[in-house]
Amino acid sequence: MNSMIRFMLYSNEVDLEGIVLTSSTYHFAGNEKKGIEPYRWTGTEWIYDFIDKYEQVYSNLKIHADGYPAPDYLRNKTKIGNITNVGAMEKKTEGSRFLKKLFLDNDPRKLYVQTWGGTNTTARALKSIEEEYKNTERWKEIQKTINQKLVIYIILDQDDSYKNYIAKKWPEIQIINDRSNFWHFAYAWKLHSPEVNRFLQGDWLYKNIKNNHGPLMEEYALMGDGNYIEGELFEEQRGTDKYLEKNPQYNRYDFISEGDSPSFLYLVKNGLRSMEDPTYGGWGGRFSVVNENLWKNDVLDYNPHSKRYEAEYTLMRWFDDLQRDFAARADWSVTDSYEKANHHPEISVKEGIDLKADPGETITLHAVAEDPDDDHLSFNWWHYAEADSYREAKTEKNKKVYNRNSGLLFSITREVKEDEIIDNIELQNEETKTVSFTVPKGAESGDTIHIIGEVIDDGEIKLKDYQRVIITVR
Structure with missing residues (x-):
């Protein structure tokens, strides 16, 4: 949810083709007919609620930068994918049909599939394409087009559909696989040396991100902020005083997590050129080449604070810049004059x-x-x-x-x-x-x-x- 809020403030940096809600090992809707109980399921309306809040600040955002998509465009591009269970891909869904059409369109540009949960809806779309074309004369042409078109940036393998289907049936699709470093812009941030955490602290976040920054940023969740999420486990309700009492290492309004944000921060054209080659490093981390179609973030950067080589420092080294940039955009959302805000x-x-x-x-x-x-x-x-x-x-x-x-x-x-x-x-x-x-x-x-x-x-x-x-x- 926090990553979605940040993404909305960065949505001018990409040509957004769609938002598809999917399941993962951490949350799924369940299926009463099949006896599958929901797990940590927060429903589907929260995305539309966020778009409503985005609509309230949209007129301000577009004063400060070109390219912000209209709220109705976001609504029309938001689909519900395969959500019933971990890795569920047997059914065609609104989301999988939407992705199938997108994968087969005539746009020659790279299409980045930012996978924040499971890959199951993507896998279902690809399986539908395989089922339709495998025994036709067009099959090799379709495979080649999709292999050249798709780049799947995976934030952890949150179900088995990549390993069991995509990697086997579509091995030439380009994969950027973040299996560890995202944790450090998520729940592992307290493991860092304090020098890289100064803009993840509650006093700075409350002042510069949440407080007096409009209805969208009011939804941005911080430790002990009073936010209660329907469907979430009680022990994971990090907005409650009870959570702070049980976890005294956190202060009120401290950072919680944005583990999915590196996937789209990788795409921001900021001069670091990371889109040219994942091995270059940038706001989405730095990666090693496994083969010509697969990159993993197991390379190390030297952390001058810990005096160690660390894979996570390929991401952590940008934290100050990322947070200040985020704060500027939070200001844009409540500033109705270009002259009253800061710009790059x-x-x-x-x-x-x-x-x-x-x-x-x-x-x-x-x-x-x-x-x-x-x-x-x-x-x-x-x-x-x-x-x-x-x-x-x-x-x-x-x-x-x-x-x-x-x-x-x-x-x-x-x-x-x-x-x-x-x-x-x-x-x-x-x-x-x-x-x-x-x-x-x-x-x-x-x-x-x-x-x-x-x-x-x-x-x-x-x-x-x-x-x-x-x-x-x-």
Whole structure:
């Protein structure tokens, strides 16, 4: 539910094709005729209630950014899928028929299927396509089109329909599989070092997200906020005082969870270029290549706070930026004048974003930036060493070690050796518009180096834009 609220504030960043309610191992509607009891089922009306609240702030949101979908468009694109049980896919539903039609349309663009629950409704749609076309002359053409079209971003395998059907019958569909890191923007956030949690604390969230931010943000659930969700288990009613009494590690209005948000944050075009390649890393985390159609987030980034390599830091490193960006959009929802709110600066790099260089060559990059609010701008450049293929070659041995532990639910980590190089490129003048650095002499032909340029405004809630530059060694 919290992820849906954030998504509504980011719905201008994508071309939304549909919202399909599905089941998962954590919630399903049940089937009285078959003797299946509902489990943690909160009904289907909450999505429409959220759209009603979105409608109340829609006129403000579209003042601040183009592309917000009309409330009636959202209503018309919301469907009920396979919800009766975990992995239920035997029946064709409104949602599965809708997805089938979408998968077969003539739009040549990638279609991102953001899977927040089970994959069962998606599997039912694909099975319906298989049943209709498998014994026809068009079958190979249909398979090829869908394999090239779909990208399924899975937040945990919340039923067996991906493993038992999609992976077997449609093995060439592209899959981005987040099996662990999403937990750290969910119920595992208290495991972090405090430096990455400062905008997940109750005092900041209440002031900047929930309080006086309109009817949609009033629905955003925080610890001990009085929110009671019909159908939820009593022991999971985190809005109650009773929950706070039993869980004293939380303060009132602390963050609860947005475990599904990395799936759409991955799609935000913020200059980090993560949509080009899941191995680059960005607001949805960073992933390793399992094969040409499958990526998993078991790669490690160095966390300077814990001084460890951690898979979850590929997501956690963006938390401050994510939360400030969210707060700005929460402000948009209650601000009826463009001049009274903060908006994103924009950065580009004069030399371009894909460069070639020789080993030992010195590179200079010039940032060009502007701000729609005429705010003062600051600059920062950094080397995303873990995303480099140059670095990757030097850590392959360690990668094999930590992958043996990739079954851990919450965390994949590795201690840093004393003599290990954390960053082997020194940037000159990294807090100015112009940065210089030297390509390592040991870099080999085809190696890549990732440099991130950032621009930050000086608004009350500071907003940031990025530009990733990738240098390929000749």
